[in-house]
Amino acid sequence: MGLINDKAFDVLRSIPYLLEGVGITLEITVIALVLGTIAGLFLALCRVYGGSFLHNFAVVYSRIIRSLPLLVIVFMLYFLGSEIINIPAFWAAVLALAMHTSAYQIEIFRGAIQSINKGQMEAALALGMSKYQSIFAVILPQSLRRAIPYWANEATIVLKDSAMAYVLGITELMRRSEYVSARTAQPMLTYIVSGLIYLIMTYAFTKSMAKVESKVRIPGLER
Amino acid sequence: MKGEFLMTEPILRINNLHKKFKDTEVLKGVTLTVNEGEVVVIIGPSGTGKSTLLRCINRLTEPDAGEIYLGEHKIESAKSNLTKVRQRIGMVFQDFNLFNHLTALQNVAIGPIKVKKMNKKDALELAMRELERVGMADKAQNYPAELSGGQKQRVAIARALAMDPEIMLFDEPTSALDPELIGEVLEVMKKLADAGMTMVVVSHEMGFAREAADRIVFLEDGVIAEMGSPEKIFNNPEKERTREFISKIARLHGSDSEMPGTGS
Numbered sequence: 001m002g003l004i005n006d007k008a009f010d011v012l013r014s015i016p017y018l019l020e021g022v023g024i025t026l027e028i029t030v031i032a033l034v035l036g037t038i039a040g041l042f043l044a045l046c047r048v049y050g051g052s053f054l055h056n057f058a059v060v061y062s063r064i065i066r067s068l069p070l071l072v073i074v075f076m077l078y079f080l081g082s083e084i085i086n087i088p089a090f091w092a093a094v095l096a097l098a099m100h101t102s103a104y105q106i107e108i109f110r111g112a113i114q115s116i117n118k119g120q121m122e123a124a125l126a127l128g129m130s131k132y133q134s135i136f137a138v139i140l141p142q143s144l145r146r147a148i149p150y151w152a153n154e155a156t157i158v159l160k161d162s163a164m165a166y167v168l169g170i171t172e173l174m175r176r177s178e179y180v181s182a183r184t185a186q187p188m189l190t191y192i193v194s195g196l197i198y199l200i201m202t203y204a205f206t207k208s209m210a211k212v213e214s215k216v217r218i219p220g221l222e223r
Numbered sequence: 224m225k226g227e228f229l230m231t232e233p234i235l236r237i238n239n240l241h242k243k244f245k246d247t248e249v250l251k252g253v254t255l256t257v258n259e260g261e262v263v264v265i266i267g268p269s270g271t272g273k274s275t276l277l278r279c280i281n282r283l284t285e286p287d288a289g290e291i292y293l294g295e296h297k298i299e300s301a302k303s304n305l306t307k308v309r310q311r312i313g314m315v316f317q318d319f320n321l322f323n324h325l326t327a328l329q330n331v332a333i334g335p336i337k338v339k340k341m342n343k344k345d346a347l348e349l350a351m352r353e354l355e356r357v358g359m360a361d362k363a364q365n366y367p368a369e370l371s372g373g374q375k376q377r378v379a380i381a382r383a384l385a386m387d388p389e390i391m392l393f394d395e396p397t398s399a400l401d402p403e404l405i406g407e408v409l410e411v412m413k414k415l416a417d418a419g420m421t422m423v424v425v426s427h428e429m430g431f432a433r434e435a436a437d438r439i440v441f442l443e444d445g446v447i448a449e450m451g452s453p454e455k456i457f458n459n460p461e462k463e464r465t466r467e468f469i470s471k472i473a474r475l476h477g478s479d480s481e482m483p484g485t486g487s
Contacts (some may be wrong), residue, residue, distance in 0.1 A: 122283050123320035123379075127334040127386060128310030137337055141324045218324050218367030 040105025
């Protein structure tokens with residue numbers, strides 16, 4: 001019967017335990033995404049519309065963070081934290097992921113903002129809108145729509161990267177998979193199961209973002 | 224003739240305007256006064272600064288030197304008053320620049336809502352009236368991408384009108400249109416001119432210029448080479464260059480249609 005022996009059954013019985021880890025995985029992902037998106041969008045606006053200081057800050061921040069392996073950022077925050085303010089492992093992981101994704105999201109939102117024809121801004125200014133009003137009433141509603149597929153892709157990367165939190169001993173899906181694999185001595189089956197769980201999550205997310213995208217699509221517009 | 228009923232109060236005064244892009248001096252000292260209710264059509268070869276002149280008026284382009292007054296108000300880029308001045312100047316672009324994410328109605332209403340802080344209901348009613356004025360009421364709920372070029376431009380005119388401007392600037396409003404769509408836009412512009420709107424129009428639409436313009440300005444090489452009534456400019460220009468240019472336009476596309484590709 002190959003796979004379906006007692007130990008394999010052990011793995012299957014551990015699924016509820018793994019699913020509890022999914023909760024933590026999702027918590028890490030969602031919080032990191034929210035923070036990363038806010039920071040990424042803000043810095044993208046700084047990069048495109050800011051004065052030279054804000055512009056340069058966004059450029060340098062993005063370049064440095066994107067040059068570092070996520071794992072390095074995780075450890076940096078964790079040990080920097082333990083030496084100065086003692087960040088709990090959970091928050092070290094969340095902040096590291098948030099920083100990491102924010103740097104990529106700067107580029108996503110920057111591209112989306114710059115892809116809007118400059119005539120849109122001119123028309124808004126010509127009506128008498130302030131630059132601030134023009135950005136929020138005219139540019140962002142259009143560029144955010146364009147950013148959706150790229151942002152959704154980045155979000156699934158964050159979900160998958162959240163597995164990195166396991167190095168800090170956080171009992172999210174990856175960590176629990178390791179426990180189950182050790183206990184049952186069925187690493188392949190265990191990781192196939194957790195792999196499937198990741199797959200289901202990313203698939204469901206991608207599908208629902210595609211729904212959002214088509215829901216907010218501007219009638220008649222190509223993209 | 225419309226000109227006989229002109230009020231003579233100057234509403235726009237441009238004094239010795241200069242603008243350079245990198246090494247190219249586009250405007251080399253343009254001085255022009257536009258009176259209230261007057262329709263001025265600016266013609267001239269490609270690249271002579273027609274569009275730049277218009278864009279300097281509401282500071283979408285920053286001039287290098289010279290002054291511009293709207294009424295008594297000097298237009299400057301001190302940001303505090305720039306949005307105020309721009310509210311009083313309507314602008315219509317060659318590429319329409321309708322806000323793609325808004326319906327025709329919302330496009331017209333957004334100015335009054337955001338800039339004049341009008342409440343939404345009043346703004347939408349006003350927008351509907353402006354759309355009726357340009358014959359676009361039945362497309363109020365359509366998005367720009369669902370409209371033809373001519374329809375887009377009419378909505379763009381309504382959008383500018385909704386701000387109740389003192390003067391309207393038209394930057395080659397029909398140059399991006401298919402020939403069969405030009406008429407509907409010119410018709411709206413003519414109606415506007417007849418209603419007494421002060422207009423500065425960059426266009427090579429000779430038919431429109433003949434019928435609606437009080438004055439034609441021939442801009443060439445960054446300066447006003449000649450200006451005068453349509454009759455004078457079309458039939459009896461002082462300068463040989465003006466005559467050449469007029470006949471070239473007429474030859475290229477007859478006297479009543481737009482010459483494609485004359486954008487500057």
